[in-house]
Amino acid sequence: MLDAPTRVVVVRVAQWAALAAALGRSARSAFEPVVQSVVQHAPLVEVTTPGVIIFATRGPSRYVGGDQPLATLVHAAVSDALRVIADSSNERTRCGVGIADGRLAAAIAAQHACVSSEPLVVPPQASIRWLATAPVRALVDCVDIIGAVGAGVPGADDITSYRDMVSLLERLGLYRFGDVAALDEAHLIARFGAFGRDLSRLSRGLDRHPPLAVEPPPDRVCLLQFDGPVESRDAVVDAAEALATQLVDHLATQGLAMVRLHLLLESDHGERSERMWYRAEGFSARAVVETLRWQLDAWILHDTPTSGVVSVRLSPEQLIADTGRQSALWGGERDGDRHAQRAVRRVADMNGAESITVPAWRGDRDPARTFQFVRSDSVDLERRTAGDAVDLTVGEWRGALPSP
Structure with a gap:
């Protein structure tokens, strides 16, 4: 099937940004030893954001004798690398390894694996049934892996607006991906636009972007x-x-x-x-x-x-x-934003990228520690919105109060 999702491995390290901050290093550079531990088993990996590693199972899985042995090897390698890092920082964290058909299913599997501390492998051809029972709120937790669903429409890149869309689905009674998959795609597109289109594909176990029939020339x-x-x-x-x-x-x-x-x-x-x-x-x-x-x-x-x-x-x-990027009626990019971006690049070129920092939400009971500064080259300033600066992370933070 041409539109079949790729079988992938997702490696996720919980609360990586907090651990990197405790080390006093950037999230990128601190994460590299973890990446190198995975490269031993899969030479070509994808590291879109610090704390998450993704690669296709084809090749590595066949070499080690199957998905389960591959997941076990990768989990052991990452755990060893994290143990070395934790010993030097007195911080502890968890990692999860998930394997499934498609990025979303594998990402959710990795989340479950973080909790159980055991790799989770969804059998081939079973991801759709497994995904049907997962809550749609998992979209928010997996936004760093699949991207903001419906990106390109006003507000889609603002994580707060994105959460509001997921909350709307729940108010409509669509709590699980199986509920969404039962709806006609045309109805979802008519109601939600680009968000509905992407949501329909993901809920049916497909990747957001269908693969090309031919390779790029x-x-x-x-x-x-x-x-x-x-x-x-x-x-x-x-x-x-x-x-x-x-x-x-x-x-x-x-x-x-x-x-x-x-x-x-x-x-x-x-x-x-x-x-x-x-x-x-x-x-x-x-x-x-x-x-x-x-x-x-x-x-x-x-x-x-x-x-x-x-x-x-x-x-x-x-x-x-390329469908373009729809600007909002107000609150979109202004000339001042573009001038600021150019100024940041010039200063970074003269003094090094580490000399420019931007605020990122971390979360803490102490207001003075609610935000942390990260290197400007760790985010795309051209696409970043005010909402991103306020809430870059979607998981629980270490100081969160218990809630029912």
Whole structure:
């Protein structure tokens, strides 16, 4: 079946941002040892947000003898890495490994696994039945994995508005995905628009974006080759910025947007760093650049290539129709926002990305600790809304009061 969801593994570390803050490090750099522990079993992984790792089971599962052995190996590797981190910070956290057909089902399975401390594998072809019993509120908890459903419509990227949409579903009596799947897709689209379209697909066990019938043609693959090895990280990023802009603009002229990107870096000695990246709302040029910076930092910090970078390759792995981004009547992006974004980039270029921080909601009983500052390159400033700054995390925080 062409539209069948990909069978994936989701590795989730509970309360990662809080643990990274306790370590006194950025969430990205602190998470890299965990990523490296997974790379031992699956060379090509996706790290869209710190605390979450995703990769396809095809290949790794066959190599180790099945999904259950793979889940057990990955869970043990991640647990060992977290134990080392916890010993140095006196903090404790849990990890969950879920395997299922589709990102949403695997993400919910990983959440259950976090609670049980045992990997959870949903059998092949059984994800739809298993997902039917899951609550629709799980959409909020999985927004960092599947993206904001209906992204591109006013307010969809604001997590508060997003929660309101899920609350509306519950008030309508649609508490579980099985309830939603029983409804006609046309009725959901008529009532909820883009949100209803994505919700219908997810509730039926499908991924938000159906796979393309053909691979992206070679002319959409961008390759940057340097005349000699480049040792400076900033020089590589600056040179790749034009490449990213060229790629995104080229796709836009054809009415396309890129949601999955394969990024490959190669050194003069043949050492390689490759990862898959996913953004449900599509990559902007700036998002591509920050993704490259993240991957390059991780490569330099943990693998330490023995020579400079000689090539950067950007390969779109999944494209969707670019339907544009609907602006709100008020409260949308203003000229001042664009000027501020450019100023942030200039200061970061001069003083380093770590010199610019933006507020992120953390949660705490102490008002002075309710917010924490994170590096500006850890978020996409072009797409970030005021709601994101207030409530970036959707899970429980360590100081939460018990509730029925």
